[in-house]
Amino acid sequence: MEKKIVVLPGDGIGKEVVDEGIKVLDTVAELFGHQFKYEEDVIGGAALDQFGIPLREETLEKCQQADAVLLGAVGGPKWDTLPGHLRPEKALLGLRKGLGLFANLRPVEVFGPVVESSTLKREVVEGVDVLVVRELTGGIYFGLKDRGEYDSGEAWAKDECIYSVEEVRRIAKVAFEAARGRRKKVTSVDKANVLETSRLWREVIQEVHQEYPDIELEHMLVDNAAMQLVRQPKQFDVLVTENMFGDILSDEASVLAGSIGLMPSASLADAGGLGMYEPVHGTAPDIAGQGKANPLATILSCAMLLRYSFGLEQEADVIETAVKSALEQGWRTPDLVLSQDDPKSVLGTTEITNKII
Numbered sequence: 003m004e005k006k007i008v009v010l011p012g013d014g015i016g017k018e019v020v021d022e023g024i025k026v027l028d029t030v031a032e033l034f035g036h037q038f039k040y041e042e043d044v045i046g047g048a049a050l051d052q053f054g055i056p057l058r059e060e061t062l063e064k065c066q067q068a069d070a071v072l073l074g075a076v077g078g079p080k081w082d083t084l085p086g087h088l089r090p091e092k093a094l095l096g097l098r099k100g101l102g103l104f105a106n107l108r109p110v111e112v113f114g115p116v117v118e119s120s121t122l123k124r125e126v127v128e129g130v131d132v133l134v135v136r137e138l139t140g141g142i143y144f145g146l147k148d149r150g151e152y153d154s155g156e157a158w159a160k161d162e163c164i165y166s167v168e169e170v171r172r173i174a175k176v177a178f179e180a181a182r183g184r185r186k187k188v189t190s191v192d193k194a195n196v197l198e199t200s201r202l203w204r205e206v207i208q209e210v211h212q213e214y215p216d217i218e219l220e221h222m223l224v225d226n227a228a229m230q231l232v233r234q235p236k237q238f239d240v241l242v243t244e245n246m247f248g249d250i251l252s253d254e255a256s257v258l259a260g261s262i263g264l265m266p267s268a269s270l271a272d273a274g275g276l277g278m279y280e281p282v283h284g285t286a287p288d289i290a291g292q293g294k295a296n297p298l299a300t301i302l303s304c305a306m307l308l309r310y311s312f313g314l315e316q317e318a319d320v321i322e323t324a325v326k327s328a329l330e331q332g333w334r335t336p337d338l339v340l341s342q343d344d345p346k347s348v349l350g351t352t353e354i355t356n357k358i359i
């Protein structure tokens with residue numbers, strides 16, 4: 003298989019972890035006889051430094067023509083004082099919008115060997131395997147924003163929340179399809195007791211469910227879901243929800259696994275296989291340049307890339323198995339260190355990647 007991957011390392015540890023992801027992809031390519039071609043470009047702070055804008059039009063075009071995009075992270079203190087439209091994060095919103103990435107997938111799997119690094123009790127988190135599917139381009143984040151004044155002179159602000167049937171339908175399909183390859187349960191999270199958009203959401207989810215009689219569907223109100231995620235996270239298989247609820251719940255879910263350095267993500271587009279893959283973490287300025295960033299989130303994002311954009315299930319499995327087995331053998335990066343670990347098993351970014359390879 004021959005594929006083109008645009009690589010956008012970004013800033014801080016972004017480059018360090020993306021480099022390791024590429025080494026793993028190259029290993030898989032060699033093992034399975036594929037050819038992956040990489041095209042690297044700058045975004046975020048690096049693009050601001052070189053070109054004065056966080057995302058160039060030609061970068062976006064390159065991504066649109068690629069088969070997949072591998073991203074590191076953007077931002078850092080150097081660019082913190084810039085005005086809103088020149089913030090490095092603008093690059094992420096521009097990519098999501100420009101590539102039509104409407105579905106954000108964040109798997110939260112608690113790997114046995116590092117269960118102790120979670121802040122929750124072992125019996126609560128051991129065996130957790132949740133896939134959070136968040137709608138990424140609709141809802142209140144993209145609705146009309148406005149400010150005004152009442153006759154009394156008091157100021158007001160508003161954010162409109164809109165969802166169309168089609169927007170809900172396509173994310174519902176992503177969730178049900180994902181559940182088919184997993185434990186066949188979808189929990190749809192909404193606030194249908196209060197919000198009209200949530201009532202539409204629930205109707206459409208139910209309608210799409212007709213096409214998936216093999217999948218169990220349950221509805222849960224968002225406040226209860228927030229509670230259940232820390233109370234009994236093992237009850238969830240696929241959790242699907244709208245943009246803002248998904249933003250909050252996916253961050254909440256990500257703490258179950260112990261370190262943010264383990265959390266991969268995929269953002270998928272409507273047509274065909276194009277997707278963007280990135281670790282959930284940021285640029286970690288506090289450890290950048292020290293060679294100790296955990297590359298596992300990025301390496302696991304590469305596995306998602308192979309699975310979702312290229313349909314290479316077996317290749318994705320090989321990467322995930324290698325990551326698990328490196329952890330089982332006791333190899334750690336500093337963010338994962340448990341008190342009883344042997345200090346000799348603590349490795350840097352490149353060294354742990356070599357174990358995985």
Ligand code: NAI
Pocket residue numbers: 015019074075076077078079094262263282283284285286287288289294295296297299337
């Ligand atoms: P962060 O995720 O960069 O770091 C939070 C903490 O986790 C830090 O102590 C860091 O050292 C640690 N950490 C993160 N990733 C790690 C890894 N792979 N291995 C080991 N430790 C890791 O979040 P923070 O500090 O809030 O933001 C730093 C910068 O990153 C900011 O400029 C922020 O805007 C940006 N950011 C970018 C994101 C993106 O590009 N998707 C997402 C989140 C933050």
Ligand code: MG
Pocket residue numbers: 249250253
């Ligand atoms: Mg968030």
